Amino acid sequence: MRYLPHSDADRASMLATIGAAEVDSLFADVPDSAHLKGPIEGLPRMQSEIEVERHMSALASRNTGTSAAVSFLGGGAYRHHVPAAVDHLIQRGEFLTSYTPYQPEISQGTLQMLFEFQTMVSMLTGMEVANASMYDGSTAAAEAMSMACRVTGRNKSIISGGVHGHYRDILATQAKWTTQEVLLAPVDAQDTEDLTALIDANTACVMVQNPSSFGHLRDLSKLAEACQAKGALLVVIVTEVVSLGLLASPGSMGADIVVAEGQSLGNPLGFGGPYVGLFATREKYMRQMPGRLCGETVDANGKRGFVLTLSTREQHIRREKATSNICTNAGLCALAFTIHLSLLGEQGLKKLALLNHAKAVQTAEKLEAAGLRVINTGFFNEFTVDLGKPAAALVDKLAEKKILAGVPASRLYPEAKEVENLLIIAATELTTDADIYQLAEVLK
Amino acid sequence: MRYLPHSDADRASMLATIGAAEVDSLFADVPDSAHLKGPIEGLPRMQSEIEVERHMSALASRNTGTSAAVSFLGGGAYRHHVPAAVDHLIQRGEFLTSYTPYQPEISQGTLQMLFEFQTMVSMLTGMEVANASMYDGSTAAAEAMSMACRVTGRNKSIISGGVHGHYRDILATQAKWTTQEVLLAPVDAQDTEDLTALIDANTACVMVQNPSSFGHLRDLSKLAEACQAKGALLVVIVTEVVSLGLLASPGSMGADIVVAEGQSLGNPLGFGGPYVGLFATREKYMRQMPGRLCGETVDANGKRGFVLTLSTREQHIRREKATSNICTNAGLCALAFTIHLSLLGEQGLKKLALLNHAKAVQTAEKLEAAGLRVINTGFFNEFTVDLGKPAAALVDKLAEKKILAGVPASRLYPEAKEVENLLIIAATELTTDADIYQLAEVLK
Amino acid sequence: MSMNTQGRPTAPDLKVANVNDLPETVLGHKGLVFEEKLLFEQSSPGTCGVDLPLAPMVKSRLHVLKARESIGLPELAEPQVIRHYTRLSQKNYAIDTGLYPLGSCTMKHNPRLNEKMTRLAGLADLHPLQPASTTQGALQLIHELADWLMKLTGMPAVAMSPAAGAHGEYCGMLAIKAAIADKGEAKTRTKVIVPESAHGTNPATAASLGFTVVPVKAEADGRVRAEAVKAVLGPDVAAIMLTNPNTCGLFERDIIDIAMAVRAAGAYFYCDGANFNAIVGRVRPADLGVDCMHINLHKTFSTPHGGGGPGAGPVVLSERLAPYAPVPFVVKTGETLRLIEQTTEKEAAKSIGRLKGFHGQMGMFIRALTYCLSHGADGLWQASGDAVLNANYIASQLKTIMSQPYAGYCMHEALFDDTFLKDTGVTTLDFAKAMIDEGYHPMTMYFPLVVHGAFLIEPTESESKQAIDDFIKVMISLAKRARAGEADHFAAAPRFTPRARLDETRAARQPVLRWQASTLSKSGG
Amino acid sequence: MSMNTQGRPTAPDLKVANVNDLPETVLGHKGLVFEEKLLFEQSSPGTCGVDLPLAPMVKSRLHVLKARESIGLPELAEPQVIRHYTRLSQKNYAIDTGLYPLGSCTMKHNPRLNEKMTRLAGLADLHPLQPASTTQGALQLIHELADWLMKLTGMPAVAMSPAAGAHGEYCGMLAIKAAIADKGEAKTRTKVIVPESAHGTNPATAASLGFTVVPVKAEADGRVRAEAVKAVLGPDVAAIMLTNPNTCGLFERDIIDIAMAVRAAGAYFYCDGANFNAIVGRVRPADLGVDCMHINLHKTFSTPHGGGGPGAGPVVLSERLAPYAPVPFVVKTGETLRLIEQTTEKEAAKSIGRLKGFHGQMGMFIRALTYCLSHGADGLWQASGDAVLNANYIASQLKTIMSQPYAGYCMHEALFDDTFLKDTGVTTLDFAKAMIDEGYHPMTMYFPLVVHGAFLIEPTESESKQAIDDFIKVMISLAKRARAGEADHFAAAPRFTPRARLDETRAARQPVLRWQASTLSKSGG
Numbered sequence A, B: 001m002r003y004l005p006h007s008d009a010d011r012a013s014m015l016a017t018i019g020a021a022e023v024d025s026l027f028a029d030v031p032d033s034a035h036l037k038g039p040i041e042g043l044p045r046m047q048s049e050i051e052v053e054r055h056m057s058a059l060a061s062r063n064t065g066t067s068a069a070v071s072f073l074g075g076g077a078y079r080h081h082v083p084a085a086v087d088h089l090i091q092r093g094e095f096l097t098s099y100t101p102y103q104p105e106i107s108q109g110t111l112q113m114l115f116e117f118q119t120m121v122s123m124l125t126g127m128e129v130a131n132a133s134m135y136d137g138s139t140a141a142a143e144a145m146s147m148a149c150r151v152t153g154r155n156k157s158i159i160s161g162g163v164h165g166h167y168r169d170i171l172a173t174q175a176k177w178t179t180q181e182v183l184l185a186p187v188d189a190q191d192t193e194d195l196t197a198l199i200d201a202n203t204a205c206v207m208v209q210n211p212s213s214f215g216h217l218r219d220l221s222k223l224a225e226a227c228q229a230k231g232a233l234l235v236v237i238v239t240e241v242v243s244l245g246l247l248a249s250p251g252s253m254g255a256d257i258v259v260a261e262g263q264s265l266g267n268p269l270g271f272g273g274p275y276v277g278l279f280a281t282r283e284k285y286m287r288q289m290p291g292r293l294c295g296e297t298v299d300a301n302g303k304r305g306f307v308l309t310l311s312t313r314e315q316h317i318r319r320e321k322a323t324s325n326i327c328t329n330a331g332l333c334a335l336a337f338t339i340h341l342s343l344l345g346e347q348g349l350k351k352l353a354l355l356n357h358a359k360a361v362q363t364a365e366k367l368e369a370a371g372l373r374v375i376n377t378g379f380f381n382e383f384t385v386d387l388g389k390p391a392a393a394l395v396d397k398l399a400e401k402k403i404l405a406g407v408p409a410s411r412l413y414p415e416a417k418e419v420e421n422l423l424i425i426a427a428t429e430l431t432t433d434a435d436i437y438q439l440a441e442v443l444k
Numbered sequence C, D: 001m002s003m004n005t006q007g008r009p010t011a012p013d014l015k016v017a018n019v020n021d022l023p024e025t026v027l028g029h030k031g032l033v034f035e036e037k038l039l040f041e042q043s044s045p046g047t048c049g050v051d052l053p054l055a056p057m058v059k060s061r062l063h064v065l066k067a068r069e070s071i072g073l074p075e076l077a078e079p080q081v082i083r084h085y086t087r088l089s090q091k092n093y094a095i096d097t098g099l100y101p102l103g104s105c106t107m108k109h110n111p112r113l114n115e116k117m118t119r120l121a122g123l124a125d126l127h128p129l130q131p132a133s134t135t136q137g138a139l140q141l142i143h144e145l146a147d148w149l150m151k152l153t154g155m156p157a158v159a160m161s162p163a164a165g166a167h168g169e170y171c172g173m174l175a176i177k178a179a180i181a182d183k184g185e186a187k188t189r190t191k192v193i194v195p196e197s198a199h200g201t202n203p204a205t206a207a208s209l210g211f212t213v214v215p216v217k218a219e220a221d222g223r224v225r226a227e228a229v230k231a232v233l234g235p236d237v238a239a240i241m242l243t244n245p246n247t248c249g250l251f252e253r254d255i256i257d258i259a260m261a262v263r264a265a266g267a268y269f270y271c272d273g274a275n276f277n278a279i280v281g282r283v284r285p286a287d288l289g290v291d292c293m294h295i296n297l298h299k300t301f302s303t304p305h306g307g308g309g310p311g312a313g314p315v316v317l318s319e320r321l322a323p324y325a326p327v328p329f330v331v332k333t334g335e336t337l338r339l340i341e342q343t344t345e346k347e348a349a350k351s352i353g354r355l356k357g358f359h360g361q362m363g364m365f366i367r368a369l370t371y372c373l374s375h376g377a378d379g380l381w382q383a384s385g386d387a388v389l390n391a392n393y394i395a396s397q398l399k400t401i402m403s404q405p406y407a408g409y410c411m412h413e414a415l416f417d418d419t420f421l422k423d424t425g426v427t428t429l430d431f432a433k434a435m436i437d438e439g440y441h442p443m444t445m446y447f448p449l450v451v452h453g454a455f456l457i458e459p460t461e462s463e464s465k466q467a468i469d470d471f472i473k474v475m476i477s478l479a480k481r482a483r484a485g486e487a488d489h490f491a492a493a494p495r496f497t498p499r500a501r502l503d504e505t506r507a508a509r510q511p512v513l514r515w516q517a518s519t520l521s522k523s524g525g
């Protein structure tokens, strides 16, 4: 087997040193009834690279990837262009095959990168501090809810109807099985929601998404004030981080915690994961944050260096009193995010955001010209059209023509019959005029 | 422009330091008539990665690559499976973006690799020494001819009719424009050639290919003896290095110089280049070799290290007296070759060679069963069939069905009418039963 | 696996030990070892590493919102960014650069074929919300990996969506909670038994779901006895969370008895499968009686650790827990594959609900399936055998010079305590830092907590005999030096690294978690 | 470009300078800096890093030949091979790790997009002998790059097949030889004028084709005068080989006059285009009167140097040389592209013949076209401007502390001689080695030969102002130290590298060019 470096002679000599007759003898502690006498039946035997590649390629070829189709899919995962440099760098063995940087003297590479990541996330979200990543945006939202409960000592969270369906489901699951409670506001396709009235003295947090799942843009300042007045936290979810190049940051509108899905920068669609969760908050809540934190310090010679810090929040130190059970996070995806954002820089991100917006406006205009109704007043790179008939069936039919027309709202909110006719359409810098033309043709 | 790190402010400040008004002033020495005042017209302007990728992908999609077809093409370039590890490692910036290792203290990576490469090439060819690579097999052959002239002080080379058509053309070009002479033996499709009679006191070398361009295998010992008797060198060309895992090495048969095309190990087909030329010879001719050599030595602390050595053969030291004008060689392709061979190792290479042979035999058997005539008695992974009608036209027609049936002998030897009906067919470890079945179907 | 070096923060002496330590070079670079500033300190405003197509002129539809404020991102061109991250990478130790014996982490070879497969068109560019008709290959891939995991564990079901081991624990414990609730015992069964040697995620997970953690001690042989478990079992116990092989690298001999006792008591057996690499292909957890177990694909199945993640933590489930599996999951009917995404669908009627956006860590599934296919059942058998062989080979040669808390064969990791350092003035931490100078990433230290100054050494099956022999040689040499009274040698380590020991106390006391334009932090060199 | 360090072989003092130099660690590793044995010394026979499908059982057809003898290749598994080459790579300096001011080599940024494009299916897997109907995209790609090269040089034709600069020289000089022969002057025109500052490949190429090399001197300003050329021109002269910008980094002011004189004398003007990066997009060689010029795609067009190659050296040709272009070449008729592969075809009637197997360095063409498209004409204009700006910025700040042989603006590289080191006991070589300790790859040294102890510094356009400022700081500091009498500091350099100075004399006197099982060479540490 190409990955196993022992010859039979090596094994024999090592067994002789150990004083064991055979490898199986080392498994003496395994109860006889559970100790298999040979490889498990019913599974294939070892295969060459050639054979494995053939198998995997055959599987891949049974899919229609977005690059082989016309795609307007968004809904929390966006097809962006990732510069070639990103994928090159994240595959360097020193990044790819290292562990969590527990030995800082030989992990300054990962640590400095994490410090840069945290800084960038703080800047983007407009918050004071950020952690070293969560699994993804959706689980970061769940952690935010728990943190809000810890910070406020309350247990009820109000979840906006503009929050991504999956995120709402996750929060509901968490609430169902813990002492936390959620109040799921009705699905808010038309952007008419006003949550202020719901906030009360038991409210740990209000959680909203901006842009919303339907693409609506919100000024959250009022809501932030309302939260503050009642001692609740405002948690803002961002599923499309590129929007932060053009929209006022959640921090500037008064958010207390910001969680975001970082996939759009550096990470491929990859059928949904792995992605990277961003988590940022106010400095005063720093010690209530979940996840790892990288901090600056000095070494024994007084030189600047970085270490993992404030670990007394974490499971490996605090065990049942930890702020979260998270251990492995999304390191490599955070690296991809950081490198992509480094390449973009301030102006690059702003230009990218503008381009995304412009492509979406172009798409909306063409669809409107074709007679469709865009329900959004404002939007970033994603908006919703009312098809006047169930969207899912049409989307399925168009897929046969390799047109992925968008996400039917019913896919995210199957329980909300009133959104059945809505199609959520996203454009990015990769959207071409030809794509837009084709979409308008098939939807008109 | 994404690759240019100066802002306009940087440029202004640097110009101020220099004391120049603008960048154009620095070009003051350029005669006015040739000094353009702005970017050249008629060429496109800078483009984003997205746009460039689209353009290049569009070009690529106008080709039918061998992996999207049934391919039995060989003729000096072979489709082999390259392990994923190879392409990963050669893209590491430290290998990819370094220069020729002129500063050994910070080039031990490249140098040690070259030492390993030279050792492997010596072992494979059965020779005492090898250099650090040539452009490719074909130019290595031309260098071998020159070297044979230098070593023997003679100027006539006899080129076998089994040598690859391109190689013969190159040798003829070289002879045409220099004082060297070639005697091109008639194209030897049927393996009937006997060159011994042609060797005389003016013969610098006899150059043969094994396996021959038509796939024939030869025991060269007799020829070697004949050469030695006349003081001529025997130069052996190998265009399929994988064959060296199964066939007696040229060195063991008495070769004086061995040149080979190393593409088969580590390097993709890539429409013909870049490939890597292997060049090996006897120790006594070491100082007559062209190209770079890496040698072992010690550092000031007595530790083993490697340097480029015997450079007094080379153009940068010897100028018009150099053994060759070669400077840039095929470093990165040599690295790919070395890594692939490291992964294979002794047994892996032998198994790979055996598999190649077995696939070719399978193919030959199926074609024979379909009524075709294989003209070879023995072969490695490539053999020739006589179609009884011109091969080129049929090959062109089959290409429409995405079947690349082989190399028509007329493509390599257009002047030899007698080979017009011959089709040279190569199989490798990537040949499948389905490929063979399809080929037999369309050829029968 | 994690290490609580934090539990023993180091506050190195900040005086410069030696005047010779003054900068030896102008910029602090030393040959091929470069000082590298933060990216923010290298910004040249007005430059950019990405070019974009021109944006079409359109009328903005950004109604309502205020404009984006300045962000503060640095501006650099591509060459500078590539150099920055290339240089940073070189400051890392990695499997690709050396033996990485981090116990409980399974730092095995990460094949490049896995990476290549993940990047195939049709996989990398697949959107999670495409119609199922366009993703049949992807669903089949998940289905195939699920099949491998079920057959390797002998379990009838598997939840694929958890994002890592800890998330898998959360998933499994939720399933248990749901099963208990289904039996009407939600109020009564509130306790979870967790051995003291457990990884921190176990108690953290249990607590996050409102369970009370009941510790159970191991015996002198490092294993939990069935009796000890029975002693704490009762109608108030929901589950036991037991790691097997345990965090001491030992196989729990009583495991079948424990499983039977747990089941008899109406509780469930959560097995932490982080150490599955020791037994994969040789022992099926189902045959041990477990109810659920997470599998860290980033350990046993070779998906890369990536400097901390991402991972994937599928959870295999017993018949009695299977109905509670989270959504989404893949269902195959004939040749057609579907995703069950909602608890309203009949197949998911009892599902605990959704735990993660989309469908799980697909990129890791691709790698793990590639790994499985490459090895085959016979290769996995060989791999776990070699992993255990290597650990025992190390143990057999170090046990006389270091000190072993538990005798007998170990599984995939060799555990030592710090008894052999007694009175030497050398701590486990010091020893680890000296290993760094010798070119080795230290083992996991101070974990498991039950062993004093623990050294947990997991070589994995990827290391050659030659590499292991070298490692043993170094460990013996260091142990001898420690015992020879060279405490200073250890206290001053590491000497040869880009940074000497770092002041962790300062980092925690005056946390600086981000760069600031006005930051007081002085630059590298 | 090449440096003749060999011309001044170093034979360092082999006594261990200091007892403290005894091995500080058991295996010689120092933290992240690893000693790495030869692969052959790590072999474990019986292991293998590649698995293959089973070979079908067939009757061998290997008639005649004897069996393969033992080869001697080492046997390792994949993880060991990956670690080996990863470790080796870390012993290299590279553009990706630092400023690489190697004059005449144009060590500019090698974009990763180029690499990605080269690996596209449909390009990487294309066989060179496929029917043209299946390779239209590839032929179009060659055609497009040829178009760029012709437009950038203003020349009407280009030969694409040469494999590197030297091979391009061979191609161009052959074309000249053919043109001369065509005019019946083969016997008479046997001389080639080559300035003394020329790169070694120029005289080597001329000599390999049987020409006699006639040197011509430059004036005090580092440039060749038209008069000097005219003085050696005559009916016996076939060509001049002139580098422009020349190897001193200077633009040849008289170049147009020289071109006219050469043409008037019935000879040809071969321009060595290795330094085209200084003027690409700003000056078209056709406007200077050149007849042919090779272009090192691995310099000006950013294809990677790869530790020594591969490169590509297309040669642009004037109207009068175009008919002699080598086969193969691409011809486009309407939308259809064809390859002319044989001199028997009418389009190639006067062709010099074939120089290389297949069709040239396609992988480099892909990269170079990607580079051209990325930059556009405007980006190239900017790039050459920045390259020249950077060199002059360096020159302007170092000229007072170092010594400049030629005053005035330079092109893309700044040249210094060793006058400033006079009586310091420090040689250019010593200075270079001290730069290594400071984290820099040295500039090209001792080339061009016409300048004593030359320092040829080419920063390229890829370096930021900050990076260049740092470099200048280091150079100034070293120059001051040299002048301050710290010769020992330089003699002992480099100190911080994986190896100290290497004994090049020994390597040449007792050449060991390969490992041998019985080798006496002792291993690393």
Ligand SMILES: Cc1ncc(COP(=O)(O)O)c(C=O)c1O
Residues within 6 Å of the ligand: A326, A327, A328, C001, C002, C104, C105, C164, C165, C166, C167, C199, C201, C202, C243, C247, C272, C274, C275, C296, C311, C313
């Ligand atoms: C024993 C054990 N359990 C659980 C975990 C948590 O797994 P993850 O890091 O994948 O969340 C680990 C990981 O370090 C572990 O070692």
Ligand SMILES: Cc1ncc(COP(=O)(O)O)c(C=O)c1O
Residues within 6 Å of the ligand: B326, B327, B328, D001, D002, D104, D105, D164, D165, D166, D167, D199, D201, D202, D243, D247, D272, D274, D275, D296, D311, D313
């Ligand atoms: C001036 C000059 N001419 C010619 C060459 C030879 O080019 P190549 O190395 O591509 O053969 C070089 C390369 O170093 C050079 O610098």
